[in-house]
Amino acid sequence: MRIVIGVGAGIAAYKVCDLVRRLSESGHEIRVIPTPESVRFVGTATWEALSGHPVSTSPWDDVPSVPHVRIGQQADLIVVAPATADLLARSAAGLAPDLLGNVLLTARCPVLFAPAMHTEMWLHPATVANVATLRARGAIVLEPASGRLTGSDSGPGRLPEPAELAAVVARVLARGGLPPDLAGRRVVVSAGGTREEIDPVRFIGNWSSGRQGYAVAAAAAARGADVTLVAANTALPDPAGVRVVRVTSAADLREAMLPLAQAADAVVMAAAVADYRPAVRSAAKLKKTGGAPAPISLAENPDILRELAGPLRRPGQVIVGFGAETSDLLANGAAKLAAKGCDLLVVNQVGDGLAFGTADNAAEILAADGERVSVPRGPKENLADVIWDLIAVRLT
Numbered sequence: 001m002r003i004v005i006g007v008g009a010g011i012a013a014y015k016v017c018d019l020v021r022r023l024s025e026s027g028h029e030i031r032v033i034p035t036p037e038s039v040r041f042v043g044t045a046t047w048e049a050l051s052g053h054p055v056s057t058s059p060w061d062d063v064p065s066v067p068h069v070r071i072g073q074q075a076d077l078i079v080v081a082p083a084t085a086d087l088l089a090r091s092a093a094g095l096a097p098d099l100l101g102n103v104l105l106t107a108r109c110p111v112l113f114a115p116a117m118h119t120e121m122w123l124h125p126a127t128v129a130n131v132a133t134l135r136a137r138g139a140i141v142l143e144p145a146s147g148r149l150t151g152s153d154s155g156p157g158r159l160p161e162p163a164e165l166a167a168v169v170a171r172v173l174a175r176g177g178l179p180p181d182l183a184g185r186r187v188v189v190s191a192g193g194t195r196e197e198i199d200p201v202r203f204i205g206n207w208s209s210g211r212q213g214y215a216v217a218a219a220a221a222a223r224g225a226d227v228t229l230v231a232a233n234t235a236l237p238d239p240a241g242v243r244v245v246r247v248t249s250a251a252d253l254r255e256a257m258l259p260l261a262q263a264a265d266a267v268v269m270a271a272a273v274a275d276y277r278p279a280v281r282s283a284a285k286l287k288k289t290g291g292a293p294a295p296i297s298l299a300e301n302p303d304i305l306r307e308l309a310g311p312l313r314r315p316g317q318v319i320v321g322f323g324a325e326t327s328d329l330l331a332n333g334a335a336k337l338a339a340k341g342c343d344l345l346v347v348n349q350v351g352d353g354l355a356f357g358t359a360d361n362a363a364e365i366l367a368a369d370g371e372r373v374s375v376p377r378g379p380k381e382n383l384a385d386v387i388w389d390l391i392a393v394r395l396t
């Protein structure tokens with residue numbers, strides 16, 4: 001595939017060297033188009049060596065081959081990384097002061113922006129408006145990662161790690177040029193398994209690794225959505241372009257999900273939520289007393305999915321639940337779909353090495369409108385895309 005990498009003038013340009021190397025090694029043909037200011041950070045010689053192609057910042061080089069039109073027309077994907085606040089503003093306004101600006105105007109392929117900047121710039125109303133404009137136009141604008149920024153600051157604004165960016169690029173390309181059908185949509189996904197503390201060292205938990213929920217979140221980001229992932233006790237790398245909120249217990253998960261869901265077009269509850277918690281969390285470690293252990297009395301947790309799909313549902317929202325079953329998938333799934341009141345229920349068989357922690361999954365997806373889709377065993381990424389196909393038609 002022909003991928004154009006547009007490089008903005010941010011310090012994170014150095015991370016893009018690794019991205020270019022990864023994408024070239026995957027067999028893609030890479031053209032790097034830096035902005036003139038960005039070569040203060042990484043010079044053209046580096047981009048030429050990594051991509052194996054001459055590099056220019058200006059439409060006035062090699063004029064007979066009309067590069068400002070040809071490169072954009074021939075591209076299968078344009079990735080702008082780091083997309084600085086200034087570059088996002090210029091792109092939103094359709095300005096073309098350099099070769100990259102021209103290429104962005106002539107391209108008709110998917111365009112993926114990976115913003116990186118200081119938190120203040122990312123949260124500035126001008127940047128927020130520019131990102132909204134680009135998304136409304138069908139561009140994929142990834143959420144920046146959170147963490148240490150240049151200097152001593154930290155917050156949202158980091159360029160996602162090159163391996164994670166390369167994974168998004170692979171997912172966008174796998175869609176074969178289809179437009180990002182979730183651009184402009186805001187979605188919330190929960191993942192992982194909650195832990196209910198017994199005392200400071202012990203908890204009641206489950207085997208969910210979060211892989212399916214992470215795949216659902218990553219798929220939505222690659223389809224252009226603004227994604228928040230509420231992750232309960234996972235040990236997976238943050239997917240590029242996804243805002244990650246970490247929680248521990250069912251109560252934490254509920255507190256995070258409720259306000260996020262209020263502002264979302266779609267909610268996917270992939271997390272394995274504990275139905276019960278210890279009625280009392282002991283402040284001190286419980287001691288072995290000898291003799292029969294004292295029973296742990298339990299209290300019921302609120303059913304978050306049922307709340308989101310019922311009293312808290314916003315008109316037009318699509319709410320998706322998961323059903324973890326060890327037997328009678330269809331009968332249990334149908335009963336759970338009705339009991340929860342969600343639009344789609346993804347029923348998967350769990351236990352005996354199935355679903356929890358694996359790379360593969362199989363599922364029956366049941367819809368409240370009667371549709372039923374069987375997804376054969378395959379990568380969790382595939383199931384994630386089928387789920388979003390079913391959500392996307394229900395959103396329109």
Ligand code: CTP
Binds near residue numbers: 270275340
């Ligand atoms: N769920 C939830 N809040 C809970 C329990 C579950 O939001 N307190 C959600 C899960 O995120 C999932 C769906 O409900 O999307 C079904 O979870 P599952 O554990 O399969 O079902 P339960 O409702 O717990 O029913 P059971 O344990 O009886 O099968």
